[in-house]
Amino acid sequence: xxxxxxxxxxxxxxxxxxxxxxxxxxxxxxxxxxxxxxxxxxxxxxxxxxxxxxxxxxxxxxxxxxxxxxxxxxxxxxxxxxxxxxxxxxxxxxxxxxxxxxxxxxxxxxxxxxxxxxxxxxxxxxxxxxxxxxxxxxxxxxxxxxxxxxxxxxxxxxxxxxxxxxxxxxxxxxxxxxxxxxxxxxxxxxxxxxxxxxxxxxxxxxxxxxxxxxxxxxxxxxxxxxxxxxxxxxxxxxxxxxxxxxxxxxxxxxxxxxxxxxxxxxxxxxxxxxxxxxxxxxxxxxxxxxxxxxxxxxxxxxxxxxxxxxxxxxxxxxxxxxxxxxxxxxxxxxxxxxxxxxxxxxxxxxxxxxxxxxxxxxxxxxxxxxxxxxxxxxxxxxxxxxxxxxxxxxxxxxxxxxxxxxxxxxxxxxxxxxxxxxxxxxxxxxxxxxxxxxxxxxxxxxxxxxxxxxxxxxxxxxxxxxxxxxxxxxxxxxxxxxxxxxxxxxxxxxxxxxxxxxxxxxxxxxxxxxxxxxxxxxxxxxxxxxxxxxxxxxxxxxxxxxxxxxxxxxxxxxxxxxxxxxxxxxxxxxxxxxxx
Amino acid sequence: xxxxxxxxxxxxxxxxxxxxxxxxxxxxxxxxxxxxxxxxxxxxxxxxxxxxxxxxxxxxxxxxxxxxxxxxxxxxxxxxxxxxxxxxxxxx
Numbered sequence: 001x002x003x004x005x006x007x008x009x010x011x012x013x014x015x016x017x018x019x020x021x022x023x024x025x026x027x028x029x030x031x032x033x034x035x036x037x038x039x040x041x042x043x044x045x046x047x048x049x050x051x052x053x054x055x056x057x058x059x060x061x062x063x064x065x066x067x068x069x070x071x072x073x074x075x076x077x078x079x080x081x082x083x084x085x086x087x088x089x090x091x092x093x094x095x096x097x098x099x100x101x102x103x104x105x106x107x108x109x110x111x112x113x114x115x116x117x118x119x120x121x122x123x124x125x126x127x128x129x130x131x132x133x134x135x136x137x138x139x140x141x142x143x144x145x146x147x148x149x150x151x152x153x154x155x156x157x158x159x160x161x162x163x164x165x166x167x168x169x170x171x172x173x174x175x176x177x178x179x180x181x182x183x184x185x186x187x188x189x190x191x192x193x194x195x196x197x198x199x200x201x202x203x204x205x206x207x208x209x210x211x212x213x214x215x216x217x218x219x220x221x222x223x224x225x226x227x228x229x230x231x232x233x234x235x236x237x238x239x240x241x242x243x244x245x246x247x248x249x250x251x252x253x254x255x256x257x258x259x260x261x262x263x264x265x266x267x268x269x270x271x272x273x274x275x276x277x278x279x280x281x282x283x284x285x286x287x288x289x290x291x292x293x294x295x296x297x298x299x300x301x302x303x304x305x306x307x308x309x310x311x312x313x314x315x316x317x318x319x320x321x322x323x324x325x326x327x328x329x330x331x332x333x334x335x336x337x338x339x340x341x342x343x344x345x346x347x348x349x350x351x352x353x354x355x356x357x358x359x360x361x362x363x364x365x366x367x368x369x370x371x372x373x374x375x376x377x378x379x380x381x382x383x384x385x386x387x388x389x390x391x392x393x394x395x396x397x398x399x400x401x402x403x404x405x406x407x408x409x410x411x412x413x414x415x416x417x418x419x420x421x422x423x424x425x426x427x428x429x430x431x432x433x434x435x436x437x438x439x440x441x442x443x444x445x446x447x448x449x450x451x452x453x454x455x456x457x458x459x460x461x462x463x464x465x466x467x468x469x470x471x472x473x474x475x476x477x478x479x480x481x482x483x484x485x486x487x488x489x490x491x492x493x494x495x496x497x498x499x500x501x502x503x504x505x506x507x508x509x510x511x512x513x514x515x516x517x518x519x520x521x522x523x524x525x526x527x528x529x530x531x532x533x534x535x536x537x538x539x540x541x542x543x544x545x546x547x548x549x550x551x552x553x554x555x556x557x558x559x560x561x562x563x564x565x566x567x568x569x570x571x572x573x574x575x576x577x578x579x580x
Numbered sequence: 581x582x583x584x585x586x587x588x589x590x591x592x593x594x595x596x597x598x599x600x601x602x603x604x605x606x607x608x609x610x611x612x613x614x615x616x617x618x619x620x621x622x623x624x625x626x627x628x629x630x631x632x633x634x635x636x637x638x639x640x641x642x643x644x645x646x647x648x649x650x651x652x653x654x655x656x657x658x659x660x661x662x663x664x665x666x667x668x669x670x671x672x
Contacts, residue, residue: 101635104650108664111599111654116590117622117629117637124626145636 014223015133015169018056019049021241025226026217031197034221035163035170039193040202045213045232046173047072048239049202050135051081053171055088058095063132066097066122066168071138074098084238097125103145115142115155119162126166133169140174156192176201197221203229212353215241231353231390236361242353242394278456279396279406279430284437288448289469290409291315293437294372295324295331296474297407301370302334306405309368310342311359313378317342320374328473341366352391360398369404376408396430432456437467440488447488450476466492583607583615583665584644590637591623595654599638602655610667 014028054065199218214229334340399406448467465476589596
């Protein structure tokens with residue numbers, strides 16, 4: 001609910017801070033033309049915050065700014081800030097003014113005094129350069145010069161009133177003395193927190209040996225804000241607040257493009273690969289070929305000419321390259337062509353937040369479209385588990401926002417329930433596709449299996465497949481499940497060969513039978529032929545017989561007629577015939 | 581030895597006015613005929629204040645004799661001022 005309000009808040013009344021993530025938790029930045037108090041312990045990043053606030057505005061919006069340094073010499077502040085990559089020499093000449101207000105150590109006090117001089121000087125300077133922003137860094141140093149509480153309060157009032165009339169967006173940083181017993185020194189700030197329009201608290205603490213920084217907006221008059229502590233980092237690019245995506249941040253570009261994952265048949269298992277910009281999670285016990293699959297994915301991505309970042313947390317990158325070459329995943333070629341960037345972070349310690357920010361930085365630098373993180377579960381080892389979850393969440397959120405395809409492997413806890421694998425960072429809930437790798441120990445063998453636990457928005461196979469790593473590559477084989485038993489490895493092979501033999505035998509038998517039938521058929525045909533010939537012979541014989549008989553009869557009657565003629569007998573032939 | 585002072589004040593602020601009168605009285609008492617006072621209003625001449633690194637008012641700058649020294653406040657504690665200027669030995 002809160003975030004929605006933030007999104008609707010008027011952005012016009014706010015001045016962008018130029019700090020990644022901070023504008024999102026405040027819904028647009030610091031209150032314009034008002035005063036913000038930034039409180040934090042030593043080394044909590046107050047000065048960097050303040051500097052970034054000024055420099056961003058001066059660089060991007062051409063808004064000049066004034067930096068009043070009470071604690072450090074401006075030259076040192078500038079030098080420190082430039083180590084984050086900025087160049088201030090040019091800006092300093094035109095847009096930035098540094099006032100060295102560090103009290104001289106030999107300053108002699110005699111009687112009452114006030115800040116009037118400084119404010120007069122600053123007022124004149126601001127008018128001259130048209131400054132829109134002003135930072136008072138470490139105001140507490142100045143206030144300690146003041147003799148008593150009443151005076152401090154009076155001077156803070158004076159400063160605040162001056163800021164209001166000046167119309168500049170003010171930022172006052174002060175040390176957080178809450179750790180100290182001296183209550184009187186703390187009070188002016190406590191009082192200041194009521195006076196200012198916006199108060200931001202920076203925390204720096206160590207949890208289980210890992211440094212953790214948090215920023216919290218304590219108050220923000222006339223605006224809603226994210227009330228929770230947000231982790232932040234002081235990284236290579238300065239102050240960076242890690243925020244989860246807020247509700248109002250717009251709809252992601254959802255891609256329908258399917259990508260191959262570099263293992264034949266696995267794409268078929270998922271009905272054609274996963275979606276671009278998806279988050280793929282591979283879980284498994286140690287040695288279940290998680291890294292290999294990650295490598296296969298990276299190679300496939302490179303072959304599609306997508307820039308890929310491979311972050312390895314448990315091996316040196318050249319080790320990974322060498323190991324994967326043994327299963328014919330040739331990453332070195334892709335590295336040489338510049339498509340693939342391998343980063344080994346084995347020796348890096350730090351909070352999960354640090355990892356995330358570094359990965360983000362590398363991905364940005366490499367313009368990566370695919371990121372492989374192997375394994376993401378390392379994060380929960382360093383630092384505390386609670387933050388790891390939110391970091392993983394932000395990782396996925398970030399990759400989606402950038403349209404990047406994320407491929408994470410995660411080591412499963414061996415002790416945890418095998419039937420319902422729970423991943424260390426609960427990333428499984430957030431991942432779009434979850435592939436689980438497992439072992440099946442059977443008949444003295446340990447075989448790898450792959451199954452798809454979930455895959456959002458796409459049809460996927462429900463089958464467990466056997467994952468085979470060989471020097472020709474990574475392949476998936478059907479497993480045998482017969483009689484409720486799953487067969488893999490040698491057993492599968494035996495079963496397969498037995499089936500092959502059985503099939504051969506059947507085939508031979510069939511062929512034999514066919515030949516026999518052919519022979520019988522041929523024999524019958526021959527018999528038909530000979531019978532036909534015989535029939536014809538008989539017919540001929542019969543015809544001949546008939547003809548012979550007829551001719552003999554004719555001969556006889558002719559003879560008789562002739563004899564009768566000779567004898568002159570009566571021609572009563574029938575009777576003669578019967579008498580014969 | 582002549583003392584040369586420059587006093588930065590914030591317009592007519594009460595502590596600035598007090599510092600001005602205190603300084604004049606101090607000089608009359610301890611440095612008669614050997615002092616020179618210049619009063620600068622930071623609101624009128626902020627650039628001079630900036631050049632002299634004036635952040636708190638009132639601020640007294642002792643320009644001569646060298647080294648330069650600065651004392652902030654109304655100068656109401658005479659002994660402190662005497663000590664700062666190395667004039668402890670001068671009895672009233």
